[in-house]
Structure formats: structure tokens, C-alpha cells
Amino acid sequence: MRTIFACLFLCSAFAFGAAAAEPSEETIARGKALVEAGDCASCHTADPAKPFAGGKRIDTQFGGVYSANLTPDRDTGIGDWSDADFYGALRLGADPDGSHYYPAFPYPYFTRLTRPDIAAIRAYLATLTAFRSETPPPELRFPANFRVLMIAWNYLFFRPGIFEPDQSKGTDWNRGRYLVDGLGHCGACHTPKNIFGADKRGYAFAGAPVAGWFAPRLDSAERSGLKSWSADDIAEYLKSGRNGKSHADGLMAEVVVNSTSKMSDADVRAMAVYLKSLPAGPPEPAVSPPPEASMKVGAAIYGRFCVACHEADGSGAPRIYPPLPGNALLQSADPSSTLRVTLDGAQTVTTPRAPNTGSMPAYARDLSDQEIADVTNYIRNSWGNAAPLVTAEQVKKARAP
Incomplete structure (x- = not known):
């Protein structure tokens, strides 16, 4: 649910002013919960010592953009924005000066937010510590570097509208x-x-x-x-x-x-x-079994490097080492995440509900491109799994910085 510009402007239009009355503690608390649900921190915190001060690079298919400063700093943040400015940013993708944000900021999604929720988000952001932090300009390739083209983009792809409940649903x-x-x-x-x-x-x-x-x-x-x-x-x-x-x-x-x-x-x-409740979308690609030679080599590599944690049957260890049979991500048509974990290793995420942790070592130095392709094909096509063939060329590209 990564956040590209998750709140880049979700909050990029906030201000001290224009509110007729001070927001209640209840409103501020609700705003905090909404900001967390919007995952604003992931994109807008480049320096942990300066939360929500922006400056984090977000890579897109057109180049890089940088997250905005969401703190109440009046010069480099959003401290001098009006209620209308803030509302326009979230619901319409528009800067206070009238220019359009790039769709890396997901205003096509935030347009569905209700006015009370937008007001609560704004109220919470006003309580943050203000940091002076300039947002670097976008680094986009031609012609995406011409922001005026967003007028055409919005005409073609953006449909503003507040969420309306479906009365036939619960x-x-x-x-x-x-x-x-x-x-x-x-x-x-x-x-x-x-x-x-x-x-x-x-x-x-x-x-x-x-x-x-x-x-x-x-x-x-x-x-x-x-x-x-x-x-x-x-x-x-x-x-x-x-x-x-x-x-x-x-x-x-x-x-x-x-x-x-x-x-x-x-x-x-x-x-x-x-x-x-979501139905199945586009059909999954037809899958043919990998070559027998690749599966044989992959099985040997699995036995040497993987079986100690993931077990011979791929069952892993409950909530420490994930099971491999039936693993949806493992069977995705695109193997990027599987390759990323195999090359770079992984650390089990730690949360209040699951504080214990496990880790997987990186194998980028231990295994060649072909060996990683073979073991990936093995785990993606064993124990009832079925996924498209992974090639050494794909692994080589995944290694690239």
C-alpha cells in the first residue's frame, strides 16, 4: 500500500491561518490517525531528526521528484497556507499559486477524502515542530519537466470527486x-x-x-x-x-x-x-515448467543455502521465515521482489504486534546470475507453485544499482 508521494501534498497545503476556532484535541488526534493511515511519514521524512520536513527523493518512470516540507514553517513548509489552499492541494492537486502537482503525489486518490477528514489532517499537521527545509526541484526528463503539461494530464486521467458510500454494502x-x-x-x-x-x-x-x-x-x-x-x-x-x-x-x-x-x-x-471483495482482474500468464536442468541445479542450491531456514518442504518457521508453497508474491509474474530479497537479503519487519525478528543473508556475492535464476525458478515452481521462467539476464538487471 508504497507511497509514492503518499502525502507529498496530502499535507502540502496546510496553514496556521483561516480557521475560525482552535481545533479540539479530539480533532487533532483524529488527524494524527488519518496522517498515519495515509503513510505521510514514509515519503516526507528524509532525515529522522526532522520528521515530515520532506526532501526525500521519489523515483518515478520520468525521473526523480522530492517530497515537500509538511511542517508549519512559514517559508519552506506549509505554515502560511489557507484552508482553501490545503483543500485544493488534496482534492484537486493544485498548488496555492495555481500550478499543478505531478501525479507522483496521489491526489487522484486523495480527491475522495471528505472535508472533515481534510480539516482534521490539517489540524494535526499544525502541531508538528516547524523545520526550515527547502524542497529540491524535480529532476524530470523532457517533456515531463514541463509542468504545464499537467493540464492535459488532468483532463485525460483525473476525475475529482468525494467518496460516496455504496448503500448496498456494509x-x-x-x-x-x-x-x-x-x-x-x-x-x-x-x-x-x-x-x-x-x-x-x-x-x-x-x-x-x-x-x-x-x-x-x-x-x-x-x-x-x-x-x-x-x-x-x-x-x-x-x-x-x-x-x-x-x-x-x-x-x-x-x-x-x-x-x-x-x-x-x-x-x-x-x-x-x-x-x-475485489474480483480477479486480468488473467495470470500461462506458465510452462522450467527446464529440468534448471530445476535440478536450483534444487541443489536450495539444499545448500535455503533448507536450514525454509525446510525441505518450503514450510519455513511460523512468522519468522515465510512459507514458500502457495506464496502469492513468490508466484508473481514479475520476480523483482524475489530477486531483490535473494540478492540483498531481508530482515523481518518488527512491529508492536510482532516484535520478534528473523533475517535472511544476501547471496549477491555467493551465487552467479544463472545460479540465482535457477534457485528462483526452483522455489517458484515447486510444492505446487507455478510462475514464469526467470532468466540470468533478469538477475543481471536486478543487480544493477
């Missing part, structure tokens, strides 16, 4: 949809983008590459989606960063630590209810 489903499709902006990472950086129509939550990782499918796809996950499985994953089927790694681990682990049980349950 309370949990509607709350979950508001969080997943709006504040949580899960599709910003989990929905593939077209050549213009907009959500690809007809591919909602079908999985997408993000900064060298692969944000997996969240629909009901058989092998690589959430079909085999229960609502309880999803809620536990969001709350603790792990469950009996998978662990959060990479960018999703950051989302869990900064956002979903801090959300209420009721809200993560609502998200789970909504996600379980």
Missing part, C-alpha cells in the same frame, strides 16, 4: 473502500501505470513494479493474488507485517511500520473486508 466494506481507494492510496503502488504515469484502466490492483520491487496483486487472482488469503490473514499482515502466508519486505515493510501497524484494528479489518 459499513466495513465502505470504510475499507475509503481507506484503500482514498486515504491509503493502495493503487498508487499496486496498480500498473500507463506510459503517462496514470493508472492503467482495467488493471486495478493487478500489481506493478515500484523502485526495483514488485507491489503484488491485491485482487483475487488464483496464484499471485489474495484468493487464498482470508480477511483475517490480510488484517494480520497489515497490522503486524506478517501472517502465516507471507512477510512484508522492501517498501511494504516501511508502509507497515509507519502506517498500517499504527491503525486501529477496526480500520485494518475494514481494509481486509474490502480487499477480499
